[in-house]
Amino acid sequence: MAETERPTHPASADDAWARTVAHASRTTFFFDFDGVLSPVTKDPSVSQPVPEVPGVLERLAARVARVAIVSARPVDFLRTRFAALEHVDLFGLYGLEVLHEGKVVTTPAALEYEEPMAALAADARSALSKPVFVEYKRLSVALHYRECPERAAEVEQWAHERAERDNLKIQRGRMVVEVKPPVDQDKGMVITEAVRDTGCAWYFGDDMSDIKAFDALRAREAVDPAFFGMAIAVANDETGAEVSSAADLTLASPTAVAKFLTEGLGRF
Numbered sequence: 469m470a471e472t473e474r475p476t477h478p479a480s481a482d483d484a485w486a487r488t489v490a491h492a493s494r495t496t497f498f499f500d501f502d503g504v505l506s507p508v509t510k511d512p513s514v515s516q517p518v519p520e521v522p523g524v525l526e527r528l529a530a531r532v533a534r535v536a537i538v539s540a541r542p543v544d545f546l547r548t549r550f551a552a553l554e555h556v557d558l559f560g561l562y563g564l565e566v567l568h569e570g571k572v573v574t575t576p577a578a579l580e581y582e583e584p585m586a587a588l589a590a591d592a593r594s595a596l597s598k599p600v601f602v603e604y605k606r607l608s609v610a611l612h613y614r615e616c617p618e619r620a621a622e623v624e625q626w627a628h629e630r631a632e633r634d635n636l637k638i639q640r641g642r643m644v645v646e647v648k649p650p651v652d653q654d655k656g657m658v659i660t661e662a663v664r665d666t667g668c669a670w671y672f673g674d675d676m677s678d679i680k681a682f683d684a685l686r687a688r689e690a691v692d693p694a695f696f697g698m699a700i701a702v703a704n705d706e707t708g709a710e711v712s713s714a715a716d717l718t719l720a721s722p723t724a725v726a727k728f729l730t731e732g733l734g735r736f
């Protein structure tokens with residue numbers, strides 16, 4: 469468990485599940501995608517959820533008020549991975565996109581960045597030779613150095629200079645630096661808004677951007693002691709202890725997440 473003092477918080481996963489089952493109709497489960505539902509791959513375009521995940525999420529959605537994936541990937545990418553899911557909500561690009569009634573709705577303030585981001589991606593491809601991988605995501609660009617970690621400083625420097633020049637934002641992640649629009653939106657803000665009328669929420673994350681989502685659960689608990697938030701980290705050695713130490717519980721891998729949820733479903 470995290471060392472943060474949380475006197476009202478249950479001490480174990482058993483307690484957390486018991487509380488969740490008791491408040492199922494007011495509970496939301498949130499999941500990050502990469503590293504949480506899907507194992508890390510060298511090529512970001514080939515990552516897939518572990519086979520058990522889609523079924524488990526759909527079964528969970530039948531038991532609780534809401535299940536949602538909150539990712540830095542575009543919604544259109546997530547849809548290709550979860551095409552069969554009917555009851556799982558999708559937030560993409562850190563919440564700049566949300567799937568609503570079958571359509572991708574984009575935060576209006578971000579729309580003007582579509583063209584600048586396409587230009588940025590083209591410039592990055594010219595400036596940063598392979599194996600740096602430039603992932604263009606319509607409203608942001610991720611610069612991956614997983615295949616050449618020794619070039620992290622070069623990639624980071626290019627991203628920071630470009631962000632400064634064009635007044636854009638930077639988000640660091642696992643072997644990646646991302647350039648984003650200067651629009652006030654992150655996973656923490658998604659969770660803050662989404663848990664407003666809930667009694668209980670779980671968030672599963674593995675990366676720096678997920679810590680803001682954990683913080684949103686803590687903040688909600690601070691103003692409403694009846695609210696119960698459970699922050700679950702999925703272990704990796706790339707973020708050091710940063711994500712795990714901010715969580716209530718750490719699971720070993722996306723496969724362990726699927727197993728943990730399957731066991732939890734047996735308690736309803």
Ligand SMILES: O=P(O)(O)OC[C@H]1O[C@H](O[C@H]2O[C@H](CO)[C@@H](O)[C@H](O)[C@H]2O)[C@H](O)[C@@H](O)[C@@H]1O
Nearest residue numbers: 501502508509510512539540610614642643644
């Ligand atoms: O919020 P997420 O859904 O976790 O997205 C975070 C980033 O995930 C992807 O990159 C990460 O996963 C890749 C595939 O396993 C891996 O190759 C890469 O090193 C990781 O950083 C995605 O490609 C990025 O756009 C997301 O920002």
